[in-house]
Amino acid sequence: MFKEMLEAVRQQRPLIHNITNYVTANDCANLLLACGASPIMADDPEEAAEITALCAGLCINLGTLNHSTVPAMLAAGKRAGELGRPAVLDPVGAGASRLRTETALRLLREVPFTAVRCNLSELKTLAYGSTTAKGVDAGEADRITEENLAHAAALVKDFSRRHRVIAAVTGPIDIVTDGERALCIRNGIPMMSAVTGTGCQLSSLTAAFLAANPGQPLKAAAAAVCAMGLCGETACRRLTGQDGNASFRSYIIDTLYHLTPDGLEKGANYEVL
């Protein structure tokens, strides 16, 4: 099921416009290159929409938003919508400040996103305006586990339907849904949260998968989520006793570089909810 999704990325090599944070931009770029896509980062309002028009997909990430990049996000997002190109929103830290919450909500209103990729705290902020987030990480109560899976899935599906987006909510367990169908994904390991920006990287990767697989957004987003988690699992097996989160960071990207469509197909660990 997911095999063709990665094949399409490797064949089409989509150019992805990222308006993202300066903390993890390098990793997002190298991860896109690892999957066969090409990155371009451009966040000045004067060029943002023009760059989007060149690209097959767009990823908007609020990690280090500022008064100059927010108008760039809006302009780029609207242009993507006009051109029918897939756009992904990663509302990093929604709930942590009014600027982040309001920017995320405004983007959701004004841009026809294909997908929103976030954690459960951020999703709740967008859905209800309240949150138990801890900075840019999900609050303890918002980690998706076997115990709260059914409840979380209902919430995410409702959000997806209401905003007409694919919602890809990640945590110990991931949920990807188009509002009708929902997949629960169990790829990934806890140590991934010790590497800054694995979520940001996944959002950029999702944009690449969506761009290369038009008309199949649920499958494309789910494939990206499985691929990222699977790379974490595989990279973890490579860790020596001296390797820590910095080497793990590199190994995750290295692993995607070598991931084959068949490897993704076999390693994807999901079920339909």
Next chain:
Amino acid sequence: MFKEMLEAVRQQRPLIHNITNYVTANDCANLLLACGASPIMADDPEEAAEITALCAGLCINLGTLNHSTVPAMLAAGKRAGELGRPAVLDPVGAGASRLRTETALRLLREVPFTAVRCNLSELKTLAYGSTTAKGVDAGEADRITEENLAHAAALVKDFSRRHRVIAAVTGPIDIVTDGERALCIRNGIPMMSAVTGTGCQLSSLTAAFLAANPGQPLKAAAAAVCAMGLCGETACRRLTGQDGNASFRSYIIDTLYHLTPDGLEKGANYEVL
């Protein structure tokens, strides 16, 4: 003595607000994660103070300051002061431009910092307005060695008393003082200066140690300085003949990821001056 300092960081997992440069932000984030803390980077004036209020500590780094982030630094620093949260200043390149020198001096006047972490050239600029800095590195004359240690320590203590901050001045030998007591720390190796941002990383780490150890700022700052230097020493032993400064960069963070409180206690190489 330092064991409890690291234990507290690992247990409390303090969230640290970093207003820092885009060159080393990723390393600062991964180093914070390696020690058990959580990073958040946010530098727009509209949200800076609000993010600080969410966090246990603040690190302000002038590495790539600009007209937009300077007001964010001031707002965040003042809020940290109002809330009694520890704030660290890293006056990167003070002395290299008027903007850097004046911003550092203004921050020192207006923000009740808990600690200033810098090299001796930067400290002299803040103390006297003059410098022999070479860009963002200490000038040759300002490297702290056995020869100038007593003189440097007197200068740093004086600065510390005058500004009522912990001063953590690093170089071939490090000095950490609260103005009364001073520690001289001999952890670390020269090759650390071939990795960009080890100073920035230490400043963020200091904020995490201060946040997790309220009421013990001298011990907390000194523990952070020892930990960073010790990670450099340990990481260096892992270098193969092909590894250079880029692999060393990852190994330093990896080493902190595995550093135990007992390991820090045993490896800390300091004396009371």
Next chain:
Amino acid sequence: MFKEMLEAVRQQRPLIHNITNYVTANDCANLLLACGASPIMADDPEEAAEITALCAGLCINLGTLNHSTVPAMLAAGKRAGELGRPAVLDPVGAGASRLRTETALRLLREVPFTAVRCNLSELKTLAYGSTTAKGVDAGEADRITEENLAHAAALVKDFSRRHRVIAAVTGPIDIVTDGERALCIRNGIPMMSAVTGTGCQLSSLTAAFLAANPGQPLKAAAAAVCAMGLCGETACRRLTGQDGNASFRSYIIDTLYHLTPDGLEKGANYEVL
């Protein structure tokens, strides 16, 4: 021929001012440190020219230009010209947006650059105003290969003469020329394009080589291009079956850290056109 160029960098340790993008700034800094130079990044218009005046060389990179950094680029570039310091332009993405194209052209008009380092699509945009670029990468038709080498070399030489700059145009084959003499360089491997910012890194490296070798800009620029390509070749031989583009990224910098002047001399693969 190139041996002395690297020796001079290692002996003089030039301080290089980079106004560059936030995606690859960390790699540019670590690469400069690896070759023995020192980096400083500073992009606020208020301090840019002042920082340039402290430095032995300047590198201006349009990777994530914005309305604030463009004036900083102009001010820094003009100051470098007044002081007779070498300045390098890397017109990342010229042709991808009007802002990039116009900024690159304006910089070329107003700043007396010593060298322009770019790909063939970017060069054509600067020369003719048109392009077949794919985002920040050269378009397929603009990859320099044996087939189009003579034609490309003529174009690059013409550009070099017209703008009185060393032109260093990289691709599968690299061309470096002062408008009279031209070198064709065959160091480097395709996998380098799977690491974000190898071009940016080369531009910073070129500034360091120019700064340490005044009066020999063609040799200095060509030595930098050979060094970068050679590091890619050598780093590639170190890759295990699990290593991908992220480990390769570190190995390239590691390799430069260990590159000797003799090693560069022996490994340089070039011919006079």
